[in-house]
Every structure is written in C-alpha cells, then in structure tokens.
Amino acid sequence: MNGNTAVLTLPPVLTHAVAAGFARGLKPELFAAGPAEVVADAGALQQFDSSALAVLLECRRHALAAGRHFSVRGAPARLRELAELYGVAELIPPAAVAAA
Template identity: 45%
Template sequence: MSGLKLPARLRTDGARAAWVQMSPALRAEAAQVLAAAGREVRLSAAELKDFDSSALSLLLSAARQCSEQGATLKLDGAPEKLRELARVYGVAELLWPPSHAAQA
C-alpha cells in the first residue's frame, strides 16, 4: 500500500528538510492504514546508501509519529550499516522490535 521511502542520502545537512517533507506523508499514510483496519505503516529504506546518525533520529521521529496515531512503523530493506549504527546507538529495538526483527 505504501509508497513511502527514504532518500538515497540522509545526512545531518538534509535531515531537517527530509523530515519536513516526510512527516505529512507519513501522517497521511498512517491515517490510510488505520482506516483500512491495518496497523503497520511501511517505509522503504532500500535506496538509502549515504547516511549518518541523523537518519536514526529521523526514523525514531517517524516511529514516534506513527505510534502517536496508533500505528507501527515497519522499516523495509534497511541496509546492514543502518542496523549496525542503530545497535551502536542502542536504538535497534526501537526501530526493529524483537517481534519484527526476524522478519525484517
């Protein structure tokens, strides 16, 4: 259902602009998912190649926004480097809850 995806580059210098663009789309997607009796808002990270820790901040904000609306963020196609960065920062379980970790 979702066409939401992260850009190929997500670094500190562009993270704020990316969030300003993504936040309304994410909110609308969550409303659509919930209206269709769904629970997961899917966000593709498959194109993400060049990123830093600001990508984690954006993803945590996205997860929080979904949660506030009663939905769950499901991150698809995350690069292993992003998963490792999340582990280093201690936020991996917030982005990939244990129930989803085996599926992601």
C-alpha cells in the same frame, strides 16, 4: 505490501544536511489515515549518517501516536549497526517478509 500498509520511501541520501528537511516534509496523513502499519523503505539509502536514525525515530513516533505499527524494510547493514551502537535497534524493527 497490502492495503493495510503505508510505505514511506527514504531517499538515497539522508545525512545531517538533508535530514531535517526530509523530516519536516513528512505528511501526518501518512500516519493517521487508514493503514494499520507504516513501513519505512530504507532500500535506496546509499549515503547516510546517524541523522537517518533520527528520521526513522520521528517516523516511529508519528506512527505510534496514530496507533499504527512501525517497521523498517531494506535497512543497509551499516544502518542496523548504527542503530545497535546507539541502542535504538529495538525501536526500528525490520518489516516482516511477505510469503512468496
């Protein structure tokens, strides 16, 4: 990631029981200040449900409202499957892979 990217790291557990608290803790500054892109890093997700999609969509909403591009890095296969099932996969695109 470069200086034009803000990274939001998702926690290992993002289920209904904790999703609302995590979403409330999102700092508007992450979305509004500086970076052209906001990347949600989902690589640590181990236990999650459809609430994780709601959190990602909330992040996307904040990013787009601030004029930022939004993408997701490291999404587990099951999360991508849930996004397809709920018809929101195109709203949470995968982050571009940086060239080595």
